Amino acid sequence: MWLLLAAPAMAMAQQSAPIDADKKAAIKDLLDAIDANKLVAAIGDGAQQQAKQLAPQVLERQLVANKTMSDAQKQAIVPTLQERSVQKLVEGAGKVFTSDAFKNDAVQAQYAAYGKFYTTDEIKGLTAFYKSAVGQKYIKVQDQVGQEVVGGLMQKYMPQSIDATSKQADAEIAAAAKSAPKAPAKK
Numbered sequence: 046m047w048l049l050l051a052a053p054a055m056a057m058a059q060q061s062a063p064i065d066a067d068k069k070a071a072i073k074d075l076l077d078a079i080d081a082n083k084l085v086a087a088i089g090d091g092a093q094q095q096a097k098q099l100a101p102q103v104l105e106r107q108l109v110a111n112k113t114m115s116d117a118q119k120q121a122i123v124p125t126l127q128e129r130s131v132q133k134l135v136e137g138a139g140k141v142f143t144s145d146a147f148k149n150d151a152v153q154a155q156y157a158a159y160g161k162f163y164t165t166d167e168i169k170g171l172t173a174f175y176k177s178a179v180g181q182k183y184i185k186v187q188d189q190v191g192q193e194v195v196g197g198l199m200q201k202y203m204p205q206s207i208d209a210t211s212k213q214a215d216a217e218i219a220a221a222a223k224s225a226p227k228a229p230a231k232k
Contacts, residue, residue, distance in 0.1 A: 064160040071168040072159045076152070078175040079184060085151040089142040096139030101131050103138075 064072070104126060108119055141147055159168060174180040 062161075064156060065165075068160055068165045068168065069156065071165050071172065072156050075159065075168050075172040075175065076155060078172050078180070081152065081155055084155070085148050088151055089147060092142040093139030096142065097135050100134040100138040104130060104134055 108123075108126065111119065114122075163171070175184060
């Protein structure tokens with residue numbers, strides 16, 4: 046949930062005007078109240094996991110784009126790459142998201158976003174809320190609330206989505222099969 050809320054803030058970091066000292070101090074208090082370091086860690090962890098999931102596709106893309114080998118040579122090294130390289134790439138993927146530079150940029154992105162969208166008084170109001178008992182509970186359980194909502198919706202709708210995609214895939218296969226050359230029947 047934090048990741049969904051924070052991603053737009055990261056994108057806006059470079060677009061904001063300078064923040065005055067009072068507002069900057071108010072934002073610091075707010076970030077302390079919401080434990081923004083956890084938010085930064087969650088953003089980095091989520092991005093790193095995405096990078097790890099993309100690593101095999103990146104390897105495939107790079108192999109396809111390689112101009113120094115023939116297609117036959119590329120095909121020949123696929124088993125070696127699968128055996129020796131995929132896991133290494135997955136393990137190394139996304140390390141930039143654990144760097145100090147990333148963490149600093151993530152914090153600055155929060156300053157920029159809060160500075161852009163809230164007045165100093167509004168930031169102080171948010172800080173007061175997050176420091177209250179209700180605000181602390183909100184911080185503590187908001188991820189669980191989001192997971193419960195999303196999880197329930199996925200349990201209900203994902204089977205429907207998979208079924209619809211399966212039916213569409215069957216129709217596409219049937220249409221393609223009609224135009225495919227006829228193969229001898231299997232005995």
